Amino acid sequence: MPAPVPKPRTLYDKIWDDHIVHQDGEGPALIYIDRHLVHEVTSPQAFEGLRAAGRPVRRTDCTLATVDHNIPTTVRKNFTSASSFIEEPDSRAQVVALEDNVKEFGVTYFGMSDRRQGIVHIIGPEQGFTLPGITCVCGDSHTSTHGAFGSLAFGIGTSEVEHVLATQTLLQKKAKNMRITVDGQLLEGVTSKDVVLHIIGIIGTAGGTGCVVEYAGSVFRGFSMEARMSVCNMSIEAGARAGMVAPDDVTFEYLRGRPLVPKGEAWDKAVAYWRSLKSDDDAKFDIEVNIRAEDIVPTVTWGTSPQDVAPITGVVPNPANYTDSVKRSSVERSLKYMALVPGTRIEDIVIDKVFIGSCTNSRIEDLRSAAKVVLAAGPDAKVAPNVKYAMVVPGSGIIKQHAEAEGLDVIFKRAGFDWREAGCSMCLGMNPDQLSPGERCASTSNRNFEGRQGAGGRTHLLSPAMAAAAAISGKLTDVRKYLGVDMNQPSSLKVVKADEFLTDPVLPSPEPASTAASTAAAIIDLPPAETPSGAEKFTVLKGIAAPLNIENVDTDMIIPKQFLKTLKRTGLANALFYTLRKDPYTNEDTDFVLNREPYTKAKILVVTGKNFGCGSSREHAPWSLSDFGIRSVIAPSFGDIFRNNALQNGMLPVVLPEADCRTLAEDAAAGLELEVDLERQEIRRTNENPAIPFEADPFRRHCLLNGLDDIALTLQKESAIEEFEQRRSAVWPWLDGFGYQGKKIPVAQAKARKLEW
Known part of the structure; x- marks a missing residue:
């Protein structure tokens, strides 16, 4: 009898199936997590939970921590320690708490004195911590960024951060499959940010709810990895659980030679596996969306939701044109908050500040795109007098050095932009970089919610090129007025290869202060599943x-x-x-x-x-x-x-x-x-x-x-987790120890003997 023909599967199906540790019937699956990124805002309570239960971090070799949300982006010339450098008490407390936690639990950490420090979703791909075919989580919704590599990457809450730290697994219910295909030729001046804003405008901020989105078509195939990351980053703004792009030669060339990718024979084996990570031709998707590339023009938001978009050549909408009462009320609320009048030309909206940065748009390609517009505006181009402040914030210390080697910082500073250190900065304004009430900002970030960049602040989302154009003109502006060339063509600026900035040696992390031996009893003596664990009941x-x-x-x-x-x-x-x-x-x-x-x-x-x-x-x-x-x-x-x-x-x-x-x-x-x-x-x-x-x-x-309690339930599957880890090491050895051919060699601060802690 011939063997049964396997059912066609999507990319998401394949990665999901490869990571199931255990599943009972139709209940949630226990899936293994290959990579866990940690930052200072969503981790303190998780580490405290581990400490209270006497549990170690299960896989320090698969965990990477940095600081990004809270930290100032001012010059660090006089930096000696976070405790003395960060002025705001609560921000300082969170950063210091993370430093203490990573030291106690033995987690690799890029601190403020490490040039590899940066936004968590920038440094993962930059270091090669992010790889195709993996599951990747972080206590941050924009973890979907990493899906650009053909990985299943999604944000989690603090309780789930603790769950992953303790068990390296998560209880998850499988999402639906959704495919968004964009085919055709993009128009002049249209970038990945315009594409994803256009998509969100079509399907809405709940259009992808309950789904994992795969981006397909000639446009995404032609995008660089930086552009793919920008699109996947904003999948969460469409309500999706995650966004993905199948890996290809563009992916492999981006990863080749980065510090944490497999080397030699392991690299060849990894690439052979990665090439299998694509949806089968007959795979079925629950939802299909098809978009013509030619229909997309430079795009900007006008309201307080990422779905409130308009072409730069358009006008502010009229609430009276909406028949649904809730939607009409929402538009009225947005216009009131944004202080905009229906029918106003988008290009007539005057701005007060410009922010170029965030995990969406702070990579070297983004900075080149913005600098190109500044150059196109002329040798004497300056930030417009009405723009109180324009800032450029690189996504990591390495990107900052890379940009400076290409002279991008000189271009920006000469035009009147402020050149900053790496961090989340004004994207969410948890740090000193904020809008004041009533100020209007052209921002390359990912959210334009009420008060997102500062209480009473008003945000318009747009691409780095459009943000640069707005800074020079003083209002929202069609970038095509500054450019007579295709923005998607290679830059005429000086270009330096990224690998020149990824040369730090790899050193072992310190042993955790609290050893696994001291906590083994706590793991073994867990209560049975049907015994309430202390979580509050709901009846x-x-x-x-x-x-x-x-x-x-x-x-x-x-x-x-x-x-x-x-x-x-x-x-x-x-x-x-x-x-x-x-x-x-x-x-x-x-x-x-x-x-x-x-x-x-x-x-x-x-x-x-x-x-x-x-x-x-x-x-x-x-x-x-x-x-x-x-x-x-x-x-x-x-x-x-x-x-x-x-x-x-x-x-x-x-x-x-x-x-x-x-x-x-x-x-x-x-x-x-x-x-x-x-x-x-x-x-x-x-x-x-x-x-x-x-x-x-x-x-x-x-x-x-x-x-x-989820963690107590999961740790009863300890034998299943161990069995899975053994199979994982045999099939994908590059996933152990950051991919160094099975050797557990976590990363530490380059200049060795002086670790961040």
């Missing part, structure tokens, strides 16, 4: 419900970035919806629903708009809701990461049809209590109104009802 919740008639409620709206500078999971009640509860100009209380009685005592939040909790992976969002007293959110749909984070914290996100959400919101507006019963899976109303049933994932329902 029946009865109380006041607060109505919220907003769609795309993002995590920046739920809790602004200034409240992420905490080492604890508690004390965040006052931070919940802070920018809606406080006027950014006067700091006085507004009329927002949670400021009014009886909703100050709300236990349930009823949302009528779709996509609640979109945006960041910050677990601080459910922490703040829970701290306020809200343990259940009812909405038509949720951002994937928020839903996971809520469940990790004993909270219940309930998905209902929009009509039912509106009905419950009316009850809430009348001050009526609701009762959410997880055991019976129904929401009970007062006044003899019929109960509304809801669906719940059986596994998560079981965990909530019994207060079960």
